[in-house]
Amino acid sequence: MQSKTSLFSPVLFRKNVTRFAPLWGILLGVLLLSGPVAIMRYSSIDRTSIWMASFCNGSTISYLLMNFGYAPLCAALVFRYLHQTRSAYMMHAFPINRSTQYVTNLLSGLCFAVVPFVVQTLLSQLTAVGFRGSEQLWQVLLVQLLSFLFFYGLAVFCMLISGNTVIAMLSYVALNFIFAALPLAILVLMRSLTFGVNFELHTDRLSYLSPIIQLVRSATFGESKTRIGFWYPLFGYAILGVVLIVLGWLHYRKRHIEQAGEAMAHRWARIAFLLVFTLSCTLGLGMILTMIFSLGENIMQAAFPVLVFFFVVASFIGWFAAEMMLKRTIKVFRKRQLLGWLCAALVTVLALCALRFDVLGVQHYVPKEEKLASATLELGTYNYNINENSVSDAVIELNDPRLLHELLELHRDSLAQFDLGATGNYGYGTTITVHYHLSGGRTVNRTFDVQSHLIQPLLEELNTPENAVAYYDKLLGDCSFDPSAYIHLEAFRIGRIYECREPAALKDAMLQDAAEGNLPILFSGLDLEYDYYLYCPNANIHIPKTATHTLELFGVFPR
Amino acid sequence: MIEVRNITKTFRTVRALDNLSLTVPSGAVYGLVGPNGAGKSTLIRLITGIFRPDEGTITIDGQPVYENPAVKRGIAYIPDDVFYFPSANLAEMRRFYAGVYPSFSNELYYKMLSLFTLNERMPIRRFSKGMQKQAAFLLSIAVRPEVLILDEPVDGLDPVMRRQVWSLLMQDVAERGTTVLLSSHNLRELEDVCDHVGILHQGKLLLERPLSELQENVVKAQVVFREARELPNDLPVIHRSANGKIETLILRASQEQASAALAALNPVFYDLVPLTLEEIFVYELGGADYAVKDILV
Structure with a gap:
């Protein structure tokens, strides 16, 4: 009869917590310095909610970046035994079943972060008594916990599907970027090899495939840290982290322990690794080689056969490098592997030719x-x-x-x-x-x-003036003049700044100037030759000297 | 009793064990021998529940071993390459073992610690290989296991310590009736401690018998005949060699049967000599296409 045992081993947990005490001890120290101690330092200077908001915003970004590095460290420490044959064999000879080992190690790693986070927040709350807006510290804690859960889940999953800690960590970093980078590289290549076809680069959408970029980007701007922009993705990633943890557990139950030390510990992971590594190498190295050996020309300017040649070379390097890592030997140039690479090279050549010679007729399409x-x-x-x-x-x-x-x-x-x-x-x-x-x-x-x-x-x-006014009306409407817009008077060279207290009047004056042909000009970049700049949230607009109505409005700018 | 039934284990394209069956009776000391790559360590890792078999079953006293902590609590395992938590000392390992194995005896541990010259507070990674093996023995015996599984247990130990370890092992078997499965290349040492022997080659079990049965059924005779002569066909000769007038015969027969058969041939002189385990393996399997010599040290 199979024994019924607990999913938690106190002995194993105690061993983990005591062995890795220096790690979480250092984290706790850093957190205390950056939390309660920092708040205490400023408590006599600035106790406003603005300071607290700024403090929390800065902390959020720092903790996101910190968790990106700390979570894989925790996962590596508690699951590293799976990657060394001696330790893997010994740990599985003990009377602790796999589910118990997994759950206990998982909780140990979580505790390395959760406990210091909670302690920091509690002490920060105590030191922030009297500060306005100190409730935001709870939000920071939530960010710490949710982001750690995601990064930790991803790192644990990488440790489980891999048999080698270095490969696991590389996979973790790659998974944080590659799903955004690969489509981007493919689109860049498609743009380069086709004429006229405007493949849209939805970088906003692509960034969701790169969790660390998406989270830091959405947390960077305080005003955009809305539910949709920040919290929803954060919760989404946290749920994904839990899913990855469950997948890791399902894999661990069936894991072949003898695969300790191998690059990938599962057949599908080996296939995925081989394909993704080859594709990344083909695209990245192919572009670099083409540019280097085409005397610095860009990809489009390089001769097509040269480009195909270097992409095939890159696919060769990618395929066999991946095979070497998977098989842990350089003796991979065998018939089966060569056939595999030939298939990869053929797909590469066909894809490049299809793009270049417009096999699907995309670039020659003109609507009826x-x-x-x-x-x-x-x-x-x-x-x-x-x-x-x-x-x-x-x-x-x-x-x-x-x-x-x-x-x-x-x-x-x-x-x-x-x-x-x-x-x-x-x-x-x-x-x-x-x-x-x-x-x-x-x-x-x-x-x-x-x-x-x-x-x-x-x-x-x-x-025509009608078209021009209609255009600027739409443009200025998009600019959504609000009280945050301001005028920079370059004419005086003193950079005086006025808040735009009557945005509607300013907009009307600019439209009137537009109707008379004195059109404000949108610009990108600073050009000090001009006299006036209007800064608003979505655009910077240069007001030419001929714009009499706008200038007049500036001259009698109301208080 | 350890029962291994039709076990197959494959590592990618290499079939390490091929439909192997084996039985270790309760209280037996079972020696597993075989050349390098025969599958001894794989079999031991399957029996200890580290590996999952592709096919077949492994039970101890009728209970499956794999993912069964209740059964594994009664097993102590010393691998050929022992492992301790990095930077752990013996005291920390003792605490871990005591937490994991309910049967762990601190009293026995300290009693045996006095026999070994081990510093409990020194990190085990600073121990020599032999001392690390001693530490493994110390911890495993203190578990007071029902089944003790040892992979090349005395490798790296000096002759005095080897004797001490075997002595401790035998004492434990005698006192508690522990079932022991051990693998070794050294047949001479196994002969002293084992009562059952299994020989493994290329993932298959070639032979599995009680040692006494092996020794009872094969005898070595030194014979001097008056003149050179052919031996009768019904004489069960495995091997025949001559050194001058003295002939050495290896016979598959009991002492009594061999004595009667040789006396009937009216030799000038004959004498029956007991065979070593090493000789039994050589002569039993010498004619087969197996690298038996590789097993021998």
């Missing part, structure tokens, strides 16, 4: 006029007020069938130019980005060059 409802045009180098020296992103909505026809003609002309031998969308005109809105609701995005003289008629037709 009858299916086109409207289009949005972005002109990279043209401002709406035809000031060629300014740099702005003019966005024009096109609904007129005649203008849409002209736009499609421009697109076809551009493709024809490319097919005649141009190597890419660089260097012979104006870059425009078009968002075709099809009648079915689908949007097709393309970026291509058109010769400057070809786009002029289209721009002149669009450059």
Whole structure:
């Protein structure tokens, strides 16, 4: 009869806690210095809620980064025995079953962090008596606990699927970045090898695949630390951490202990490791090799056969390096492995050729006029007020069938130019980005060059005061002038700053100037040649000297 | 009683154990011998519940071993390469063993500690290999196990300590009836302590018998005939060699049967000599295509 035992071994727990006391002791010391001691230092200077908010915001980011490094350390210490044959054999010879070992070790690692976190928060609360906003310290504790749970869960999972601590730690770091980096690299490659196809890089969405980046990014800006921006992902990651812990436990129950020391301790993990490592190496190393051996040219400018050659070389290096790590020998150049690499190389070549020669007809696709409802045009180098020296992103909505026809003609002309031998969308005109809105609701995005003289008629037709006002009305509306906008008076060279107390009046004055042709110009980057800058949350706007209404409003700026 | 039934264990493409069955009677001292790579350590790790068998069952007194702490509480295991928690000293290991094994006896531990020259407060990693082995023995015997499993137990010990360890082991077996399974390359030492022997080769059990049965059924005879002659076909000769007029015969027969058969041949002289374990293995299996010589030290 199978014995019924507890899932917790006090002996093992005591052994872990006492053996690794220096680790959590140091953490506790650091936390006490950064928590209660820091609060005590400032208690006689600043007890405002603003100070406390700033303190908590800074702490949040620090603890996220700290947990990113501390959690895998805890996981490595309590589960390292699985990666050494002697310790793995000995621990499994003891009368402690696997579930008990797993749960006890897991709780030990959790305690290394949870106990210091709780102690720090309690002492911080005591020292923060009299501070306004000290309740935010509980939120910091929640951040510490939830983020640790996720990072720890991920690290434990990596320790379990791996048979080697170094590989486990590398996997942990990779899993924090690779799912964001790989799609990004693929999109960059697709952009480089296709003409005109504007593959969207949704970096906001991609960052969710990189937990540490997403959490730090959303925690960096105090005002954006909303439920949706920060807490929801944090809770989501914490739940994911729990799921990974459960998966780790399920794996541990079936784990072959003899796999201690191997790179990966499970068949599917070995396959995943081989494929992901090869793909990463092919993309990363392929791009680097192409750039190095093409005398510093970018990927697009390199000859296609050269690019294919280096990607195949990179796939070779990636595949066999992964095999060497998995098999712990350099003798991996055998028939089976060579066949595997040949498959990987073939897929690489086919994918590159498919992209370059537009096998699916994506880059030569031009929407049919009858299916086109409207289009949005972005002109990279043209401002709406035809000031060629300014740099702005003019966005024009096109609904007129005649203008849409002209736009499609421009697109076809551009493709024809490319097919005649141009190597890419660089260097012979104006870059425009078009968002075709099809009648079915689908949007097709393309970026291509058109010769400057070809786009002029289209721009002149669009450059009417009505269009300009409509455009700026929308733009200024997007700017959402609020009391936080302010004016920087460069004319006096003293950087005086005024708060915008009448945003509606300012907006009306700017629109009036726009209607008369004195258009404010959006700018990116500082340009001290100009006189006035309006800073608002979403844009910086330069007010030209000719803008009489806006300037007048500045002159009698109300108190 | 340890019962291993039709065990198969494969490491990727290597079949370490192949449909192996073995029985260790209660209270027996069972010696497991075999050349390097025969599967001894794998079998021991399966019996101690470290490895999960691909096929077959392993039970101790009818209870499965794998993932069964109740059964494993009665097993003490000393691997060939002993492991202690890094930087732990003997006192810390004692506390751990005492917490994990309910049968652990502090009294016995301290009694035996006085026999060994071990510093309880010194980190075990600073011990010599032999001292680490002694520490493992100390802890394992103090568990007072029902089953003691030893993988190359006296490797690294000096001759005096070897004798002391075997003596302690035998004393424990005699007092408590502990079942012992041990593996070794050294047949001469096994002969002194084992009452059952199993020989492993390439993942299979070639032979498993009580030692006494082996020794009773094989005898060595030194014979001098008046003149060279052919031996009758019904004489169970395993091996025949000659040195001048003296012939050495290895016979698969009891002492009485061999004596009667040889007397019937009317030799000038004959004498029956007991065989060592080493000789039994050589002569029993010498004709087979097995690397028996590799087993021998």
